[in-house]
Amino acid sequence: MNMDPLTVGRDALRRRAPEVVEAFEHVEGVAADSVEPATLAMVRDRVAALLDLPAPAPDDALDGARAASIDSWHSSPAFDERDRAVLAFVEQFVFSVSSMGDAEVDALLVDRSPAQVHELANAVWAVDLGARVDHVAGVVLG
């Protein structure tokens, strides 16, 4: 049976630190519950692409038009301004969070409360760092 590299990494971590991985997976579950399913699916797809990691399994929460054109979200008509605000935030978060500007956060705050933006930021962190550590753990511990 072929397992994807991220699963190999997660399982390798789980064997060495089960209580920590359980706590992280609880975070992932709470984060997933705190944002819209389609938003979470966009975040997962975009984070994987930005990190040059394997694409996640297709998620029914994200319609085909957006799933197919997420790498060209800047220009694709499949995305509205609400989507673009999320994807711009994700790109800055993944590449250089210290260079995040007020504009990226203000765009999220147009139709989200500060608490919702805080929840979204934490969901992006869980997806971002989860993908990163699973990949590296797969290489060094798998």
Place this chain on the structure above:
Amino acid sequence: MSAQADAAAGARGSDAVAPRIPLPTDRSQPKYGLPIDHAVARFAAAVVRRDALDPTITELVRLRCARVHDCRLCRSVRDVAATEVDEELAAKVDHHETSDLPERAKVALRLADAVILAPTTADARLREDARRHFSESEIAEILLDVVKWSQQKASVALRIEVAPREGLSELRFDGDGNASVGAAI
């Protein structure tokens, strides 16, 4: 400003950046007291409770994450348990590959960089180096430390990671793994 205050503040323009959402006000609960905040706090404590690694390696990895992510809070605290980490040593994490840090510390920081900078650079050489210097349990702890110390990316994005004071402060952990910021150093 003292050398220690210099180290805490750095030379970054971010020190004057205002919070992008209102700061938390109830210090009796994690951040805003939302379910995600409680879940993250539980995860963070679980990471800290692991003790396979020596405090020096843990602190160097924490500082590397702090500096790469430009977390003003993390840059301004020093773990009191890491008694061997002075400011001269702390500064070396910025250019660890060309520093005179011990190879064991460099490998730990290489693992951290693989996670926070470019996961796809992790390769057989990194695997070999990591396994030469650390047990599997220690490697897992380093990697999960990086996830924990990168949690502040969410706060940095919103610029709610405010340093407690100008200069450096003590960072302490209780037996349950919960962090608190103490006195000025």
